Amino acid sequence: MKQHLKHIHPLAWTIIIGTLFGRLVTSMSIPFLSIYLTQVLGATPTQTGITVAVSSLAGVLVSFYGGYISDIIGRKLVMLISVFGWAAVFFGFSEARYLWVFFLVNTLNGLCRAVFEPTSRALLSDITPADHKLLVFNLRYAAINLGVVFGPIIGLQLGAAESTFPFLIAGFIYIVYGLVLFLQFYIHRASMPSRSHATAPRLREALATTGRDRVFLPVLIGTTFCILGYGHFDSTLAQYLAMNTHFANGRQLFTYMLSLNAVTVLVVQYPIVRTARKFQPLMPLILGNVCIVASLLLFGINSSVILLMSSVVLFTIGEVLLFTMMDMLIDRIAKPEFKGTYFGTIGFNNMGNVLAPVLGGIMLDHFGALNGPAVFVPLALISALAFPFLLTAHKRLTAREKAAAKARETINIA
Structure with missing residues (x-):
């Protein structure tokens, strides 16, 4: 080393x-x-x-x-x-x-x-x-x-x-x-490094190229919902704990949850990534969103500090599965000549981070911080909308790779 x-x-x-x-x-x-x-x-x-x-x-x-x-x-x-x-x-x-x-x-x-x-x-x-x-x-x-x-x-x-x-x-x-x-x-x-003479990327062309990809498009939409669920941790949860009188010191509790989240990433990242590499490419993202959705539900119904901390660990496992495997997935589904375009376009799934604080704020305004289930259950269900898109992408990618393998076999035989 x-x-x-x-x-x-x-x-x-x-x-x-x-x-x-x-x-x-x-x-x-x-x-x-x-x-x-x-x-x-x-x-x-x-x-x-x-x-x-x-x-x-x-x-x-x-x-x-x-x-x-x-x-x-x-x-x-x-x-x-x-x-x-x-x-x-x-x-x-x-x-x-x-x-x-x-x-x-x-x-x-x-x-x-x-x-x-x-x-x-x-x-x-x-x-x-x-x-x-x-x-x-x-x-x-x-x-x-x-x-x-x-x-x-x-x-x-x-x-x-x-x-x-x-x-x-x-x-x-x-x-x-x-x-x-x-x-x-x-x-x-x-x-x-010396400067480049590259031409400017054109947004319309990038969206047209990736939009025609029957695997990439549902991945983009699905991961947007995944990131929307992830985005509630720093925004909605912070306000919920600070405003909720059930917790003696919600600000302090949120601080410890942030630190626990970071420690858990350091501890679980390597074993999770090593294990997740053995799965089909979209399964880690699907499992990651399962963890995030489940943790959002638990945030809303838990009044115990120990259970809340356990929910943070579950949330963090979902975070690691989602973010560490996403680049590998995009690298696998992107056409070689358009990899830069694919990696640039997948960044638009960060619209989930834009929507999360707004949706969370609306729910807190409407239901109040004392009604955790009413706030977090709808947010979890919205995040769960990722599943049909990710499952569709999984089926299409499996079919595409099987067809490509069959075509290679045919060429080799010929």
Whole structure:
């Protein structure tokens, strides 16, 4: 292992360590935003849901072009502009006092994330040899979850649910991250990838190409419902626990649930992925959504802290099954000459993250936080709409691969 670590590029280490501290400060501030808006600013759950959702919406609209932009003007310029812009966003959060300001700043938050993160992953790929890429991306994913283990607990101690002070800390951390990146780019400028002369991806052509694929289209629709269910954890559940008087300290409980979620990812990721690779390509996604739907139902009917924590573990298993196997599925069903188009288009399933806070806010406004089943049962049923689409895709993919295998046999015989 030491030999492999020695071959990791210094810029890659900067991104991995920067990701650790970035997720640490982000998770000690952003997850508490919905609680702050309702409890301190007096926003309704629906208003809060819309304000939280706008970040994901901005990300969906920009992410399709994010990789293209960095190909044309260079990774360095895109990453430096977006990381310092992200720092300004966190300073904006720290000074915001009105709901419309939070709406505007969270829109910019989504834009910065949608540009910086894909570009940083592309740079990792550029500067890492093929035989070390799996290690580097696993280290980055571990850094994300390690940051989220401690971030919410620190945020709770700093009063993130009642103050915007943690956003100020996040802004300073991102300035430091940007300065270190600038220094590393200067030192290692000779090894930076050259700019591309690629043509801009056309949204209409991408949608037309993937829309004609009878396997991909139901996968896109089905995973949108899966992500919609996943999106309730940071938004709807946070507000529900903070507003529900059945829990002595809902904010603290939510903090521990966030940390448990991250710890569980670190513990179960490897064994789950190793086992799930033996399944048919769509089965991990179907099983993952079963876990997420079941956990949403349990969130609504559980009044016991122990059972709620057990539900978080179930939810996290579903999360790992869903997100770690999705790229492998897309790689399998995409036509070789259109893989970039398929990977770009599947990002539109993040519309689920846009809809989740809004739907959750509407349910909380209508039924109140004291009526958990009325809030979470409909949300679970909406998420369950993924199943017919994923099952349809499973049947079509199985038929396609059988037909392809039969055609190869015929050619070999001839």
